[in-house]
Amino acid sequence: MTGDLAILGHYLPQLIGGVVTTIGLWVAAAILSIVIGMAIALARSFGGPVVNLPLALCVQLIRGTPFLVQVFLLYFGGPALGLSLDPIPAGLIALALFGGCYLSEVFRAGIRAVPPGHVEAAACVGMTRLQTFRRIVLPEMFVMVLPPSVNIIIGLLKDTAILSVISVPELTGAVQQIGSETFAFVLSLGLLSLSYWALVELCAHAGRAAERRLSTFRFVS
């Protein structure tokens, strides 16, 4: 065991690099997912059927196929379509699209869950549609979408592991390499699981704290 630990110490720079890449990819993908998810949700909610139908199809395609296949398709299939990407950008795009599609469904449900009367009340005092969205719809939906969004964003963290298949040097990839070079599989993969778990708990904790803060005006209790 002590020997195994010494081996891990030897690989420390690689491990730290893996953690940094994983967290970096995750944060970037989460932010992009929120932007993409919001854009799709808005376009589908207010854009009419011409916008809604093609976007609905895209969301269904991405939700209906395995993430692993999407990653392969973008990275290995991309060049055939004139889209050659390095592993990290390819992984980031795949992850952001995947997360964005899931989040868009949550956001869409959130927009629809704002009682129409609250929007009518805003119209009656003379607020424009944009003001109504920014001041009434957005804050009201935020409270409702927070818990499911945190779930999806936690999922994205774990999905970064899949990007090791296109040789993104993230945590899982780094640990796998250590495992195959040293045969210290149990220790390295055990530590790997623990690291993901710690990150997930951190994120979940932040989500719960935000929920508690917002509970003052929560109307769906």
Add this chain to the structure above:
Amino acid sequence: MTPAIEVSGLVKIFGDVPVLDGVNLSAPAHQVTCLIGPSGSGKSTLLRCMAMLERQDAGSIQIDGQPLSIAGQHARKGDLRSRIGMVFQQFNLWPHMTALGNVAEALRTVRRQPRRKAEDRAMAELEKVGLAERAHLYPRQLSGGQQQRVAIARALALDPQLMLFDEPTSALDPELTGEVLNVMRRLATSGMSMVVVSHEIGFVASVAGHVAFLDRGKIVVSGSPEEVFAKPRHPRLTQFLETYIDREASQLIA
């Protein structure tokens, strides 16, 4: 004197059901006009057309002599909107803002007033409805009657020249209707032009200057309360009032 709001030949069709079938109504300024009628008679739809929440299919609405909307489209929407205050059956307060925030919101976003000025005015309006002490509570921390009074303050903060009320006490427990009706009575005494859809026949009889009874999308009887409630009554109105008496009587027995 020009009426506060004048409706002529108003038609509204949902699907193929004419909810409003050629409604003419003239609500006198500085008086309370009450719309009564069985459910489905079109009174709420009429009020929602006046609030520009529904577009009529034909006919016109004039506020203070100016056209509110030509059939199918609203003329000068933003400008006229804040001259008409609307109070909903379900209050429709914004749950993420305090009572003060609800009242100050439009002053800040629509009237572009600085925060201090908007909040001072909002506080003054809350005081008028007796809720200054609850200004910093969120809607869910208030009773239904208090929420409705905040909603009235929210509308009044914009100095409307006409106030519309869509069954303002129908979602309230009987003990809470009184506090809302009292605020409305005081508002009426101050000379505000009001159009009220209400099932509170007692309130209608005592406060209204003008009553219109709707049935199946048409105004069947209209006039002063004395004229409308005097006998002999229109048979549909008699029928409608009887269901009320029955309901109240059965409440007394139970």
